[in-house]
Amino acid sequence: MPELAEVELARRRWEPALGCRITGVETHPRTRVFRNCPARTIAAALTHATLTASRSHGKRLFFSFRDPSPPRPHPPTHLEMHLGMAGRLLAVPPGHPAGRHDHLVLRTDSLALVFSDYRQFGRVVLHRAVAPWEGLPPPPLDPCFTRAHLAALLGRQSRRALKALLLDQDAFPGIGNWMADEICWRVPSHPAAPAGTIDPARLYRVTRQVCRGAMRHVADRNPPTPAAEGFTPGRYVRHVPPRTWLFQHRWRPDGSCPRCGSALARSTIASRTTAWCPACQGPVSPRA
DNA sequence: CCCCATGTTCGACA
DNA sequence: GTGTCGAACATGGG
Numbered sequence: 001m002p003e004l005a006e007v008e009l010a011r012r013r014w015e016p017a018l019g020c021r022i023t024g025v026e027t028h029p030r031t032r033v034f035r036n037c038p039a040r041t042i043a044a045a046l047t048h049a050t051l052t053a054s055r056s057h058g059k060r061l062f063f064s065f066r067d068p069s070p071p072r073p074h075p076p077t078h079l080e081m082h083l084g085m086a087g088r089l090l091a092v093p094p095g096h097p098a099g100r101h102d103h104l105v106l107r108t109d110s111l112a113l114v115f116s117d118y119r120q121f122g123r124v125v126l127h128r129a130v131a132p133w134e135g136l137p138p139p140p141l142d143p144c145f146t147r148a149h150l151a152a153l154l155g156r157q158s159r160r161a162l163k164a165l166l167l168d169q170d171a172f173p174g175i176g177n178w179m180a181d182e183i184c185w186r187v188p189s190h191p192a193a194p195a196g197t198i199d200p201a202r203l204y205r206v207t208r209q210v211c212r213g214a215m216r217h218v219a220d221r222n223p224p225t226p227a228a229e230g231f232t233p234g235r236y237v238r239h240v241p242p243r244t245w246l247f248q249h250r251w252r253p254d255g256s257c258p259r260c261g262s263a264l265a266r267s268t269i270a271s272r273t274t275a276w277c278p279a280c281q282g283p284v285s286p287r288a
Numbered sequence: 289c290c291c292c293a294t295g296t297t298c299g300a301c302a
Numbered sequence: 303g304t305g306t307c308g309a310a311c312a313t314g315g316g
Contacts, residue, residue: 003294032311059295085295086313101313119312121295160305169296176294247294271307273292 002083004058004139004174004211005218010089011056012224014063017091020108021050021068028103033117033124042126045077046106058139058173059083062132075128084121090114091225139173140211150207151200158196161285162187164270165195172207177272178247182210184276185246185257191269191276192285217241250275 002010025046027039034042049065056062065077081087091111098105101118115124138144153171166172166180175183184191186206189198221239241247246264249255255264257277265278269285 006294082295084311085293117312118314119293119295121311123296157305164306167295178294251293272295 002059002085002087003176003179003214004056004141005214007059007061007083007174008056008215008219009222009224010083010087011054011061012219013089013091014051014113015054015224017051017106017108017111017113018054019050019052020110022046022048022065022106022108024107026098026102026105026107028098031103032120033103033115033122035123035125037124037126042079042104042124045126045128046079049077051106051108055133057133057136058169059176060133060136060173061089076130078127078129078132080125080127080132081115082123082125084117084119084123086119087115087117087122090116137170137173140175140207141215147201147204150204154195154198154200154203158194160195161192161270162189162195162198163191163272163274167270167272174211175207177274178250179210179214180272181250181275182241182246183207185281186210188277188280190282190285191274193282213241213245246275246277 025043027034027043031039046065048068050068051063052066053064054062059082061081063079063081065079067074067077081089091113094107094110094112096112098114099116102114102116103120104115104124106113115122138149153165157165157171162184163180166175166183167177181191183203183206186209187198187202217239218241244258246258249258249264255275256262257264257280260277260279262277262279264275265283266273266275268274
């Protein structure tokens with residue numbers, strides 16, 4: 001699921017509970033999403049706390065909580081989540097029972113907030129610190145992600161394949177496999193082309209276009225919660241980018257380029273299945 | 289049974 | 303130090 005727009009959508013799904021007090025916390029009896037942190041520690045930190053803020057940063061999510069009890073200054077509580085390959089955040093009716101793949105359920109009076117992940121590649125990390133998101137590299141839609149910043153990236157890693165660089169979360173936080181292909185296709189440039197051969201201004205424009213478009217089509221058009229009362233996880237709708245995007249064609253066995261109609265090529269580049277248009281982007285990997 | 293999957297991490301290796 | 307690659311993680315779908 002989750003690249004930056006899906007992650008932002010996940011954040012919005014929990015947003016209706018802003019200002020709500022957590023009345024109870026349930027954790028899956030056998031889960032690895034908390035990694036080394038005992039589930040009891042998570043539950044203890046969040047029970048009776050109030051959800052005060054949330055933010056998404058690339059593929060990371062942060063939820064901030066205010067502790068009720070001690071009036072003493074103490075380290076703030078932040079919950080960081082990563083959705084891995086199959087993680088989802090849902091808001092369901094308050095009494096909704098935890099399902100087989102629900103690893104964390106935060107109960108409030110009006111909603112239950114669920115972290116669900118059947119593959120368990122996701123993770124949930126408890127931070128007891130001030131602003132754990134500080135110092136992270138800027139995602140493409142961050143004001144700090146400037147043309148100069150991108151040009152410096154391309155210069156520093158000029159020999160790396162463009163796709164490998166796009167997938168590097170220290171360089172392009174929030175870009176994943178499908179957005180990387182979408183960006184290469186729009187530049188247009190072969191995914192294996194050395195980063196140093198790419199025009200920084202062009203890549204900057206296309207990267208921002210794809211990120212903004214993904215936000216519009218995926219995060220903005222999918223409502224945070226289903227409209228109907230008595231909703232269940234299955235009632236969530238799913239909007240994806242339109243057919244003018246490579247996204248809609250990349251997995252079809254007979255997929256063709258939405259720009260020129262040529263048959264798409266598919267092979268493994270940067271260790272990931274990659275789709276591209278041989279006519280628009282070149283049939284083989286160019287050399288530096 | 290086989291293969292694949294919008295991700296990250298770790299160890300091996302050129 | 304660089305950069306790449308395969309395996310592992312756990313589960314479901316074709």
